[in-house]
Amino acid sequence: MATGTIDVFDHYAHEDDYPDLDADGAVARLARAIACRTIYTTPEETDFSPFDALLELMRTSYPHVMAAGTLELVGHSILIGIPGSDPTLEAAQLMAHQDVVPVVPGTESLWEHGAFEGFVDDEYVWGRGALDIKDMLMGELEAVDYLLAHHGRPRxxxxxxxxxxxxxxxxxxxxxxxEMERRGIRLAWLLDEGTTTMFDGAA
Ligand SMILES: [Zn+2]
Structure with missing residues (x-):
């Protein structure tokens, strides 16, 4: 397996490259996503209404993604496919998960701001899922929506x-x-939650 690590600070090296990025809007959308109590327990006992609310938030927040892509539900998982302009190229895949872990009973009062309040101050977005991993979930949608809005369909x-x-x-x-295997979909690369470690999935 080929591996390589990235300097974590490289992630912030290009923040100023997108001066027209709607950062305040992105923060507000992340806060709304955090307010969806997407706690998964079992297929029978899970309340899926917060998952439905999160899906609706995605549908209404990312018009370019929704216009260019096809959104499907595989069970309660979400798959959005955006075709590239060059069908000979294998696709890229961006992943995250919708669910968050519950608040440990009895620890509610230890939270400075409510776990599902989606509180935003001038420094942080607070709440369950802010780091694990609605930041990535909504961030990926923000990035692809920005890409489509500014540069059109990717190759x-x-x-x-x-x-x-x-x-x-x-x-x-x-x-x-x-489902993707059944359809014969092959990917050039995939981004998912984890450490800043890159590895060659084909090795
Ligand atoms: Zn996670």
Missing amino acids: RGIYLAFGEDEEVTSRGATRLAS
Whole structure:
């Protein structure tokens, strides 16, 4: 397996390259995503209405993604396919998960701001999922929506794939992978939650 690490500070090296990025809007959308209590327990006991609310937030917040792509539900997992202009190129895939872990009972009062309040001050977005991992979920949608709005359809197709139960069983991601395999979809690369370690999935 070929591996390589990235200096984490490289992630912030290009922040000023997008002066017209709607950063305040992105923060507000992330806060609304945090307010969706997407806690997955079991298929039978999970309240899926917050997942439906999160899906609706995606549908209404990212018009360019929705116009250019096809959104499908695989169970409660979300798969959005955006075709590239060059069909000979393998697609890229951006992943995250919709669910968050619950607040440990009895620790509610220890939260400075409510876990599902989506509180924003002049420094932080507070709440469950701010780091794990609605920042990535919404950030990927923000990035692709920006790309489509400013540069049109990319040459390489893009898949956005969001499982619903990563904190419990990851069956959603497994179902997504199986469905993509069934369709014969092959990817050039994939980005998912994890450390800043790159590895060659084909090795
Ligand atoms: Zn996570």
